[in-house]
Amino acid sequence: MDYAIFKSGGKQYRVSTGDTLDIEKITAEVGSIAEFGEVLALSNNGELNIGTPTVEGAKVLAEVKEQRRDRKIIVFKYKSKTRYRRKLGHRQSYTRVTVQDIQAGD
Numbered sequence: 001m002d003y004a005i006f007k008s009g010g011k012q013y014r015v016s017t018g019d020t021l022d023i024e025k026i027t028a029e030v031g032s033i034a035e036f037g038e039v040l041a042l043s044n045n046g047e048l049n050i051g052t053p054t055v056e057g058a059k060v061l062a063e064v065k066e067q068r069r070d071r072k073i074i075v076f077k078y079k080s081k082t083r084y085r086r087k088l089g090h091r092q093s094y095t096r097v098t099v100q101d102i103q104a105g106d
Contacts, residue, residue, distance in 0.1 A: 001102040002043040006036045006060045015060065015099045025093035028064045034097060036060040042104055049104075057105020062097035069093050 003016045009024025028034045039058035042049045049055055070092045077086040 001104065002045065004039055004043070004058070004060050004102045005041040007038040007040060008036055012040065015102075017099055017102060020065070020096065020098045022068075022094040022096050024095070025067065026064075026095050028095065030064050030066055032064050033100065034062050034064055034095075036062065042102070044104065055105060057103075059103050059105075060099060061101040061103065062099045065096045065098055067093070067095055 001017065003014055005012055005014050007013075008026070011024065013021060013023065015021065026034060037054075037059050039055045039060060040051050040053065042055055042058055051058075073090050073092075075086075075088040075090065077088075078084065
């Protein structure tokens with residue numbers, strides 16, 4: 001397989017075997033294999049197979065490397081002359097995975 005496009009956490013990712021990426025947090029233990037079944041497209045030897053809406057039987061297997069959180073983002077709301085101020089912080093949780101295999105549903 002050249003590459004696959006799969007969906008996880010409301011986002012789409014284009015991956016090849018061996019790629020490492022951060023995705024929205026999934027419930028999986030570090031060192032385990034995560035399976036993504038929502039494969040939207042597969043490319044094999046330059047031939048693109050687009051699913052309707054997903055490719056039947058195709059899946060992406062990835063090893064969970066770590067669970068981590070991003071840096072804090074400060075959200076500050078302010079309205080002048082009304083003494084209105086709100087300060088909020090947010091830290092997004094991510095799962096770092098390495099793609100082990102891309103399987104077609106043949």
